[in-house]
Amino acid sequence: MRNFAQLFTDLDRTTKTLGKIKALTEYFQKVSDHDKLWSIALLSHRRPRRTINTTLLGTWASELSGLPAWLFTESYHVVGDLAETITLLLPETAEQSDESLTYWIDFIRSLEPLTIEEKKGKVLWAWNRLDQTERFVFNKLITGGFRMGVSQQLMVKALAKHTGTRENIVAHRLMGNWSPETDTFQQLMLEEDQKDISKPYPFYLAYALEGEVYTLGDPQEWFAEHKWDGIRGQIIVRDRQLFVWSRGEELVTDKYPEFATLLDILPDGTVLDGEILPFKDDQPLSFNHLQTRIGRKTLSAKVLKEVPVSFVTYDILEWEGIDIRNWTMEARRRKVEEICSAEHPVLRLSALVNFETWEELAQERSRARDLFSEGIMLKRKESIYRNGRRRGDWWKWKIDPFTVDAVMIYAMHGAGRRANLYTDYTFAAWDGEQLVPFTKAYSGLTDDEIREVDRWIKQNTIERFGPVRSVKPELVFEIAFEGIAQSTRHKSGIALRFPRIRRWRKDKPASEADRIENLRKLL
Amino acid sequence: MGLLEFTERGIYCPKADVYLDPWKPVDRAVISHGHSDHARWGHKNYLCSATAAPVIRHRLQLDTIETANYGEPVYIHGVQFSFHPAGHIPGSAQIRVEHKGEVWVFTGDYKLEPDGLSEPFELVRCQNFITESTFGLPVYHWKPQQEIFDEINAWWRKNQSEGRVSVIAGYTLGKSQRLLKNVDVSIGKIIVHGAVDAVNQVMRQQGIALPETHRVTKDSRKQDFDGALVICPPSAVGSPWIRRFLPYSLGIASGWMSLRGARRRRGADRGFPLSDHVDWKSLNIAVRETGAEKVFVTHGYSEVFSQWLSENGIESHVVKTEYEGELSEMVEGTATTPAGTGENIPVTTNDTPNDDTEQL
Ligand SMILES: [Zn+2]
Ligand SMILES: [Zn+2]
Numbered sequence: 047m048r049n050f051a052q053l054f055t056d057l058d059r060t061t062k063t064l065g066k067i068k069a070l071t072e073y074f075q076k077v078s079d080h081d082k083l084w085s086i087a088l089l090s091h092r093r094p095r096r097t098i099n100t101t102l103l104g105t106w107a108s109e110l111s112g113l114p115a116w117l118f119t120e121s122y123h124v125v126g127d128l129a130e131t132i133t134l135l136l137p138e139t140a141e142q143s144d145e146s147l148t149y150w151i152d153f154i155r156s157l158e159p160l161t162i163e164e165k166k167g168k169v170l171w172a173w174n175r176l177d178q179t180e181r182f183v184f185n186k187l188i189t190g191g192f193r194m195g196v197s198q199q200l201m202v203k204a205l206a207k208h209t210g211t212r213e214n215i216v217a218h219r220l221m222g223n224w225s226p227e228t229d230t231f232q233q234l235m236l237e238e239d240q241k242d243i244s245k246p247y248p249f250y251l252a253y254a255l256e257g258e259v260y261t262l263g264d265p266q267e268w269f270a271e272h273k274w275d276g277i278r279g280q281i282i283v284r285d286r287q288l289f290v291w292s293r294g295e296e297l298v299t300d301k302y303p304e305f306a307t308l309l310d311i312l313p314d315g316t317v318l319d320g321e322i323l324p325f326k327d328d329q330p331l332s333f334n335h336l337q338t339r340i341g342r343k344t345l346s347a348k349v350l351k352e353v354p355v356s357f358v359t360y361d362i363l364e365w366e367g368i369d370i371r372n373w374t375m376e377a378r379r380r381k382v383e384e385i386c387s388a389e390h391p392v393l394r395l396s397a398l399v400n401f402e403t404w405e406e407l408a409q410e411r412s413r414a415r416d417l418f419s420e421g422i423m424l425k426r427k428e429s430i431y432r433n434g435r436r437r438g439d440w441w442k443w444k445i446d447p448f449t450v451d452a453v454m455i456y457a458m459h460g461a462g463r464r465a466n467l468y469t470d471y472t473f474a475a476w477d478g479e480q481l482v483p484f485t486k487a488y489s490g491l492t493d494d495e496i497r498e499v500d501r502w503i504k505q506n507t508i509e510r511f512g513p514v515r516s517v518k519p520e521l522v523f524e525i526a527f528e529g530i531a532q533s534t535r536h537k538s539g540i541a542l543r544f545p546r547i548r549r550w551r552k553d554k555p556a557s558e559a560d561r562i563e564n565l566r567k568l569l
Numbered sequence: 570m571g572l573l574e575f576t577e578r579g580i581y582c583p584k585a586d587v588y589l590d591p592w593k594p595v596d597r598a599v600i601s602h603g604h605s606d607h608a609r610w611g612h613k614n615y616l617c618s619a620t621a622a623p624v625i626r627h628r629l630q631l632d633t634i635e636t637a638n639y640g641e642p643v644y645i646h647g648v649q650f651s652f653h654p655a656g657h658i659p660g661s662a663q664i665r666v667e668h669k670g671e672v673w674v675f676t677g678d679y680k681l682e683p684d685g686l687s688e689p690f691e692l693v694r695c696q697n698f699i700t701e702s703t704f705g706l707p708v709y710h711w712k713p714q715q716e717i718f719d720e721i722n723a724w725w726r727k728n729q730s731e732g733r734v735s736v737i738a739g740y741t742l743g744k745s746q747r748l749l750k751n752v753d754v755s756i757g758k759i760i761v762h763g764a765v766d767a768v769n770q771v772m773r774q775q776g777i778a779l780p781e782t783h784r785v786t787k788d789s790r791k792q793d794f795d796g797a798l799v800i801c802p803p804s805a806v807g808s809p810w811i812r813r814f815l816p817y818s819l820g821i822a823s824g825w826m827s828l829r830g831a832r833r834r835r836g837a838d839r840g841f842p843l844s845d846h847v848d849w850k851s852l853n854i855a856v857r858e859t860g861a862e863k864v865f866v867t868h869g870y871s872e873v874f875s876q877w878l879s880e881n882g883i884e885s886h887v888v889k890t891e892y893e894g895e896l897s898e899m900v901e902g903t904a905t906t907p908a909g910t911g912e913n914i915p916v917t918t919n920d921t922p923n924d925d926t927e928q929l
Contacts, residue, residue: 059838
């Protein structure tokens, strides 16, 4: 555990990519294959199952530290992280130990069948054996919320260096269904044959275009298409089986039974990249429709009929069993068009937008909202398919969001990085003489503004309910959002998509904030 | 009528017609120390400790200011006032107020651990204790300062060996000088920001010994910064002024840095939890040792700490003030930085959560 705790500290102490890679490679050099595998798993969010109710951990920690439960809770609200709160409140340790990361993970997994009293005994024993950082890591492992500020890309870089393998190959191997409980480091990283036929490729993600579009140069060098508002997915056909992966690295084949028919038209060794979209009568539906079907455990015939989905494809990553990500976009596009040449109700081609000048493209973009598209995607014709989020070859040029001016009425402490400031706000709009809360929003303010708002909140609190403060309805903010839907769960009857603070309207008194009717008109 | 009252303008002694650290303009103010949330502009008369006076005079541009030595009684309309070291920054004082056997102590800001710079905290027994609670939560538990300075020295040495300048941000008044006084000066050259230097000069003039420091001038060249430690206010972070030191490693010295969230939010390479306020444990010791029957809790986690005291059988009340603890000290120094440097503190972006609902 000492090595892993050291890695954790090293990663925490640098914000620089090179420093992080160095820390990771040094770590890989030092530890066993078992520990390596578990570390990779943890860094790519494959955590051991939770074996203890986290509330119990809090209770034991406050008992041990001699603090009343409410004070523990207050502390937790300020720290914003349970594992860290416990670490800070526990009395200092006497003992020292040197068990491995794998030992402690096995230890945590072995707790599952035990009674609560037995679990307590074990956890207290562990707390007493670990120093402060190790304790924090242990608590993080046991509460299951591990994030170490290391992106997949970074880890891939370090592993590539460590194993002497190409980054692309490492990235691919880390995808899909593997588990440190059943696989070994050798199998995962070093053996040639890939037994997992469902393994997807890492998605190439685009950055948002921030500057003017003409800075991209010659329009002739770019493909443009609409950015469809669905779920990013990969369809894989190998050994006469079909798999559907979503962007969250989740295997979702069962959720889209419609796609089974694609086995008839796609040969083995095909991987398509595209968007899962609700589509009816040859028209795309809004994302809200898709949302009604995402959460369901079982898909009724009714739902399938009301919200049928299509796969709108725009890229191909594997053809005839060969990884073709290094073909140019233009060549891959030709292949996709060839595959989609016959009309099919479920597999559709994401059409290219024809344009000669950037002005023409801007015009097309202005129609996006009517088409239920979020804007325009731009892809350089000469580019290869890269992995992760990269600048340069793919850009999303989104349409401007909707905005509303709203009054802040509640505030809560932020979590993690913003734990000692009020950064989570609830906003309201006028309904007659009353302010009705309709959304929460974070981010979008500068550090100075956050501090200023925080100070204002502390001096203008009306009431406190646990971590939440109600404040004088005075501050007005402009909230940007991407979409709006009816909602029965919200008092206001509406729910916003991607709400965020765009700016602080210091120039507006609360009385001039928007009315809820204006929002309902957008429905 | 009590000896002290809590009013809109500040803590008030009606018998003497005097305010302690008032936040609105008054005729007569008794000031605990020079931080801007305690020593404000616009009062007619100021009284402070003799060692706090130079800085306050400098900061508020005052011609006259009344002073008293620590422990020396000053009578105003028959009420006895005296200053006692608060251990917070040089010259900082607790203000003791006595009349007809009734004794109050107002701490201003304070800490119990000697820092090698400020006059060490003196315990003053009283019946009524008005205490800050900036870090009045059990998660705040300071390590001995030597441990922190060992870390700072090690960090400085490591940067030096890797060809980086070490930039450390701390409040202009107090923290910067505490850093200066305690780092290992044999490691290398120390460069200070203009705002820090201004305070250093005032302190040196009043006889506080500080190690040799250098300023950046027009003629400074890159190699002048080699292996140096740069001390600057947090407001200089992210400003053009700091870019001349590239490549550098950025450290921040503040009590808030003991929480991981705060550390990450500041976008620094290193956070050193070094505070000039009492932590939870010391706060409890101070309250107990004063023997106070009533405790009034000001800025910080006042509600939490007050409830904790009440549950432990000590009568306690929350007092709303406009003191801001380390938050205001965080942004202090802005006025004295070169124009246009702004206060944009970069936030790390490499750990923003994945937004899985977004598609491309
Ligand atoms: Zn202070
Ligand atoms: Zn203060």
